[in-house]
Amino acid sequence: MASAWFGPCPHCNSALSYLEGVTGSTMKPVCPRCKVAITVVRATFLMADNSRRIPYAKDAARPVIRSDSDQ
Numbered sequence: 001m002a003s004a005w006f007g008p009c010p011h012c013n014s015a016l017s018y019l020e021g022v023t024g025s026t027m028k029p030v031c032p033r034c035k036v037a038i039t040v041v042r043a044t045f046l047m048a049d050n051s052r053r054i055p056y057a058k059d060a061a062r063p064v065i066r067s068d069s070d071q
């Protein structure tokens with residue numbers, strides 16, 4: 001079942017839409033802004049969240065994901 005949530009890119013802090021379970025989802029979607037793969041726990045398709053002009057603060061809550069260095 002598809003679902004979506006919004007959060008920052010863990011690399012460049014851009015506002016992103018995380019679309020889970022949609023066509024084109026992958027376990028390592030690439031950030032549309034910094035082009036770095038983000039490892040996620042559910043297949044996700046990333047889209048830039050253009051409705052959010054102000055980037056997330058550096059101390060904003062992060063999505064629950066594993067960084068590549070944890071593997």
Ligand SMILES: [Zn+2]
Nearest residue numbers: 009012031034
């Ligand atoms: Zn990024």
